[in-house]
Amino acid sequence: MPFAVDRTVPGLIVKIGDYPLHHGGVGAIRSLGRLGIPMYAVTEDRWTPAALSRYLERAFVWPTTGMERPERLVEGLLRIGRAIGRPAVLLPTDEEAAVLIAEHADTLAGEGRFLFPRAEPGLPRRLASKQGLYELCLDHGVPTPSAAFPDSYADVKEFAATARFPVVAKNREAFERRRRPAVGGTTRITGPRELLALAAGWGPRPGVILQEYLPREEAEDWIVHAYFDAESAPPAMFTGVKVRSWPPHAGMTACAYVVDNPELAELAAQFVKRIGFSGIVDLDWRFDRRDGRYKLLDFNPRMGAQFRLFESEAGIDVVRAQHLDLTGRKVPEGEQRADRRFVVENIDLPALLAYRRSGYTTPHAPARASGTELAWAARDDMKPFFTMLARCVRPGAVHLYRRWRATSRSRRQQVAP
Template sequence: MDRSRTDLTRPDRSRTDFTRPDRSRTDLTRSAHGGPELDREVPVLLVKVGHYPQTPSHLGAVRSFGRLGVPVYAMVEDRLTPTAVSRYLTGAFVRPSTGREPPGQLLAAILAAGRRIGRPSVAVATDDESAVLLAEHRAELARWFLLPPVPAELPRRLASKAGLHAICREADVPTPRACAPGSRAELVDAGRRWGYPLVLKNLEPFTRLRHPAVGHTTVVRSEEELLATLARGGPDGGAPSVLAQEYLPPERSEDWITHLCCGPDGEPLALFTGRKVRSWPPGRGVTARARACPNPELAALAARLCRRIGYRGVADLDWRLDLRDGRYKLVDFNPRTGAQFRLFETVDGVDVVRALHLTLTGRPVPSGAQLSRSFGVGQIDLLSMLATSWGERRAPRDVWPRRSTERAWLCRDDLAPTVAEAARFGCSAVRVLAGSVRNRG
């Protein structure tokens, strides 16, 4: 038996004594870090499902809460992840998971962490699967965790690509044409009707981890490429667990994002808008560079959707402005913190996770304007910039952002995560290069 995965009651003495008072952070004052007064008696647990040790949202939340003196705990893959070595982390629960475990086992891990903390804590989901678990098991988790009163079934519907498409149609929110084919023949027919390129996305939360049809959001440019992609994703003849989505060409569209936190009455307590400048892989992956840009039209559209569906808590929405018809089209609704959420902060020092903590502890959320700044994710921003410049045969743009920059890893008051991320990135690069050499051999 793999005791590192299943024995959740053994003390983790090698990392942190979870019973001692959190005296090391009581000197982190509001004046030093420019944030709101959070309730330091209410800790935070960052919940994750799946293996992704290099996620900026996890570390960003640790720094956001830790700088204001709130005890913050995190579920991590190992003791050397960027999150686990942050000076602002109160304690790490080393609980590796793949997302293929039974829901009961994943739920037991969250409950065990709550018991170890020993007092009611704000639980913050950092992936779709953990958001689904927290919503669907809110009653069971209530003893140890403070959670927003989101309808239990809503995060799963929003995280489902087919469910989100249906919600957009019901709420009259623009979205690209899409279908969830019941067979490979239907998928091929969609490509023939709409034309190529065609976008493929894994259809459901958990399924994307257990039986992924594609490794990530994938653009196929021909029927031959489509069939080859499906052959790699599963047995021939079965219904593919994918959403086929209309391709919006980057030269005729713009990528926009909204991050928000809705209160118990459904009203947004904090709502931010921004532009995605670069992504990795280019044009279809995670954010590599973004900048905060006030956009009242998009903010109103996001707020109207959340009110209409009764959403509560933190969310990250991806939009594409289709320059052909001038409409913002929703392409993803992530019912949890987004990777780049630290791009957004108000003049009062409020970001979406701080707003969540304030409302769940009964404190008002200041309503200041959002700051103008940018966000960069180190190495992948460099890769995206170089790849885009090479593909478009032009000089790199936005090499040195003119606005103040929030960096995903590099931080003067918390350097250890930068070293940990650089080491992991270097190891990943070596593995990729070694694999390429083997394949050519």
């Protein structure tokens, strides 16, 4: 290992909400755990993949929904910090956790329990909001798809009368997925009639963004992962191409490749510098071949689930960069390892089948990878993989069992005298 880490400072994976099959958390536990850094994690129960990693010192079972009062969540984190007994680097895996840490930074840092990058308290919430990000892009001259933010059904009708279809509807705030979302993820709308029919169910205050549709035949999906220090400078920055996602073209990354893109890296670095953000970022960009511009779709102010796709020649990923920086170590320089591939085993097969049917290909994806990083399977830590399989299979098995029981009961009733 060409760099020295502080093994007296552990890491804590912080998550809010119920999503036990999160490979990003497992990746962070392995990344720092392999360096000998003690790792802790908030988990939904004791049988999540993260909880069973060999590199985890302790799982703090703390089921949350994201609907709790912030004060309760902060106190829960402080209790965990007291149980760990020494300062720990916080690693949020979702927007709710990143926003909570930023907006209650003074309280969380007050007891000396946690280490984390300090950003302007309201900035992560703006970045996680579709409307907030859109406004920041306009303010700083960063290309982004044109969008409208209707506040009433009348606004939707006015938009429908003049809009160029198709358009895309998304929930305006990332937090809406914890409540009752207006739309179930990214929804492509083909015309005014379809839009008005959907809007009828959005209530008096639609919490949606109506966004310009970028045709996938004329676009490429790019990702940027980076860590920005207290000066908003990136000691670690990586670029790549998203080849497949699940659901197709609009969901979580299922397969991606490392591809050097200096132009995109510079665009991302300039934007983050202007807004003054510090910490790990996961950015989704779409290159629009019609006008030759990269357009920012999402700014996740925390580590992305696929961050282990990227590693420098010095062995640095964004999680290691943050730990080194926050513990006063220098982050070694190094080019990103080229042509690496990342595959999420449980979602890439259905994604692959769907993309083959659609005929879509990503022009910049390498013909072959020099190495593949799997989201779940690792020779030195296989329990998370098998736990993932068990949790994926179990719901289907339970459904089949109940269906068999119902069928058997019906047959017995039919033959009963």
